[in-house]
Amino acid sequence: MKYRHCGSRKIEASLLNNGFSSEDVVIGHPDHLDKLVGPNMELLDDLSDKDFLIVPLMFVPFEVSKEEDFFSREDVQSEHWQLLARCIRKDLEVAPKLINDLSRMDDFNPVVTFGYHLLRKYMEIRMEPYLKEMERGHDPV
Numbered sequence: 534m535k536y537r538h539c540g541s542r543k544i545e546a547s548l549l550n551n552g553f554s555s556e557d558v559v560i561g562h563p564d565h566l567d568k569l570v571g572p573n574m575e576l577l578d579d580l581s582d583k584d585f586l587i588v589p590l591m592f593v594p595f596e597v598s599k600e601e602d603f604f605s606r607e608d609v610q611s612e613h614w615q616l617l618a619r620c621i622r623k624d625l626e627v628a629p630k631l632i633n634d635l636s637r638m639d640d641f642n643p644v645v646t647f648g649y650h651l652l653r654k655y656m657e658i659r660m661e662p663y664l665k666e667m668e669r670g671h672d673p674v
Contacts, residue, residue: 584627584630584631584634585627585631586624586627586628586631587620587623587624588620588624589616589617589620591601606672609669609672610670611671612670613671614666614667614668614669614670614671614672614673615667615668615670617667617670618664618667618668621660621664621667624666625656625657625660628653629650629653632646632649632653633646634651635649
């Protein structure tokens with residue numbers, strides 16, 4: 534499998550040139566996951582006190598030609614699952630604050646706020662067994 538370094542550099546440059554700072558953008562090469570995940574997960578630990586969602590685009594190609602296959606489920610390594618689980622847990626943790634911030638908008642209905650909190654809790658409960666499998670580095674399905 535080939536990964537196109539120039540494609541990820543183009544995406545990163547585009548984001549940086551359109552209002553994102555270098556602190557907002559992390560593009561990790563699949564062969565260098567040990568810098569993002571593993572025993573210390575330094576990057577995610579550094580981000581843990583921030584109030585934003587982390588959306589890993591693990592299955593989204595930057596640039597793929599018709600002659601080559603892209604990242605498939607069979608290519609997913611245990612580190613990918615661990616990273617994804619860690620990001621989901623972080624998102625579930627920060628979601629209540631983001632929902633509350635959203636509810637402060639002038640025309641936001643309190644019933645909708647309650648519904649969002651309820652939905653987040655439901656997702657957390659339903660996802661728990663899958664997250665545990667992912668944290669062990671296993672495919673949750």
